[in-house]
Amino acid sequence: MTGTSGLIPTTVTREADLLRASADFGHIVESRPRGVLAARSADAVRELIAFAGPQGLAVSARGGGQALYGEGQADDGYVVDMAALDEVRCVPGERTLVAGAGALWRDVVRAALAEGLAPPVLPDHLGSSVGGVLSTGGFGGSSHRFGLVADWVRELEVVTGTGECVTCSPEVEPELFHAVLAGLGQCALIVRATLRLVPAPTLVRRYRLYHPAPGTFFADQRRLARDARFGHVVGQARPALGGDWQYVIDAVAPHTGQVPTDDGLFVGDLDHEQDTAEIEDLSYEEYLYRLDRDERLLRASGEWQRPHPWLTLLLPEEAAASFVPSVLAEGAQEGLRGCGVVQLRPLTGSALHAPLLRRPPGELLCLLSLMRTAPPERPDVVGQLVAANRAVYERARAVGGVLYPVSALPMTPEDWRAHYGPAWDDLVRAKALYDTNRILTRGYGLWP
Ligand SMILES: Cc1cc2nc3c(=O)[nH]c(=O)nc-3n(C[C@H](O)[C@H](O)[C@H](O)COP(=O)(O)OP(=O)(O)OC[C@H]3O[C@@H](n4cnc5c(N)ncnc54)[C@H](O)[C@@H]3O)c2cc1C
Structure with a gap:
């Protein structure tokens, strides 16, 4: 039924898939989705969100599954498994690399090093996904000089909580771009990212x-x-x-x-x-x-x-x-x-x-x-x-x-408000605009 808006997109309900999507690396919190979408295109993600949004059903992305406290789970909703969106394409002439959200950093490194290039900042462990790290920020050994992994993104293709596919960058739709990077999946799910590269040492x-x-x-x-x-x-x-x-x-x-x-x-x-x-x-x-x-x-x-x-x-x-x-x-x-x-x-x-x-x-x-x-x-x-x-x-x-919200820590909405401080109002505005039904990435517990 995929491709027909209004009808339930094809999601998997096999027990093994539901169990996998109910857990994460933390092995502390478990919540069961009603279905898992094995995403193969931005369109499939858009359709699922368009279906879930009006019903207020939770939707979360899953990349490498390294969340610690249920942040990527979707209680009685849908988990979007990004694993198949794993394209990695280095563009050496532009010193960029285009990666699907489900690509793992070890695949990004392999493709970039083959061209003598590398992202300036990488997480220490390369088994997490591109989308998972960009949505949390990402620290690595070079962060003292070059900041976050997310600070080196040139462009993002995302699906918002209102079911729109948008390409955003610091120049185009900058509000959305800045709401997504280190944005804990609150406004949109990342489908593809263009990363900036620098020459790699040998x-x-x-x-x-x-x-x-x-x-x-x-x-x-x-x-x-x-x-x-x-x-x-x-x-x-x-x-x-x-x-x-x-x-x-x-x-x-x-x-x-x-x-x-x-x-x-x-x-x-x-x-x-x-x-x-x-x-x-x-x-x-x-x-x-x-x-x-x-x-x-x-x-x-x-x-x-x-x-x-x-x-x-x-x-x-x-x-x-x-x-x-x-x-x-x-x-x-x-x-x-x-x-x-x-x-x-x-x-x-x-x-x-x-x-x-x-x-x-x-x-x-x-x-x-x-x-x-x-x-x-x-x-x-x-x-x-x-x-x-x-x-x-x-x-x-x-x-x-x-x-740093990659932690096993119960947080109340009041805690989150204090955490964001002066940035809270911007986040509230972005949430209202891009995820009106508040369906995305509820596992963090940001909203009452
Ligand atoms: C062994 C280990 C080592 C680590 N080392 C580092 C490190 O050196 N530096 C560092 O910064 N972090 C590190 N982390 C933390 C890890 O990078 C983060 O937890 C990251 O968010 C995991 O991404 P994931 O795709 O593997 O996890 P997932 O559990 O799949 O996702 C994590 C969160 O990101 C969201 N998400 C996933 N994909 C998308 C997407 N496409 N769009 C929007 N939201 C999405 C999920 O919904 C969830 O909330 C480490 C974790 C582990 C387990």
Whole structure:
């Protein structure tokens, strides 16, 4: 019946498809759709939305399924599976790449590198979809210099919540363009994106620099966020003996051709432990695909399929040096020592452009991500960890911190209003214009 507006578009109701669309990487929240649309064209998405809208039925997109707390689910509505919209076409002459919303970043990287090009910012893990990352914003190792993944989009093809296919860009329909990037799928679903590319390095030299205490770590991260010596900078807190934490900067210098022999130029002025520093040379491609191996191991151990009550916050840099150690010292975070990753990413405020990405004021910021795995079959423990996320979020707000909405955190409409602050009115206006029936991406719980 597809193609006949007013009639139910052809959606799948096989149990396996419904179950898959009822869950996500978080494995915490589950809600069952009444159907799944395997989208093969913008037109099919438009028809589904045109059908669901007047009935007020929820519609959400699903890309890589990496949402953490049901943000891509559609309770008793329709999930649009974007997987088949996976076209990836590099246009080297224009230094752009056209990607279907369901294409994964690893396919984007493969096509771009084949032409000696790459997106300036990429998420660390390349298994998420183009649409999923652009709708949340997207941070990567180069975000301290080049902002969000979403800041490098030239054009979008979207289907709005009112069922219109629109091509938008900073010049054409700019309100819609800016409402979609980092817009949590509230105004439109992305069908295709044109991404800007830059010449890719061929090699990288990677430095792992260990700090026994947070003070020198944050001072060095601050220094590296301010200059351009490294293309990628990420950091981690890792469990140390005796219940402490040690801090590691993972910094990467890109090269094309010869790798310089003088490491002192890169790390000579930093305050890490000299004798434990690790240095390795990799191809840029190996570096970009570095987490594929971790994913294979986590899948093999079963951790990939367990609940993931993650929390990600943007902190004012001046608060991070005391906030992070005090959070890690809490009993509720003990599990992170055995099963999880604590990520600390330096960011530069002026590099972040998408208006709907909320962030603390100020030039230097720190992204803190508590990425933990909960035991299976223990909903009580998962509930405690989600409650702990809420407590950390409250504490972060008190020091000027802001949520990155890729988190397992219950949020009320009042929380969202506070989260968006001065941007709230613009979002309300855009929602009324582009998703009048408020059917899109209800999983975030933005609206009463
Ligand atoms: C192992 C792992 C590593 C990660 N690393 C990073 C990282 O380095 N940097 C970073 O920024 N994030 C990272 N993330 C977070 C991840 O990129 C985001 O959760 C992203 O939104 C996932 O997109 P998806 O398509 O995989 O997920 P999905 O669950 O399919 O979608 C996520 C959200 O986006 C919406 N959405 C999906 N497709 C579209 C579309 N076409 N149009 C509109 N809305 C859409 C969904 O409805 C849902 O609300 C990581 C997540 C995991 C699990």
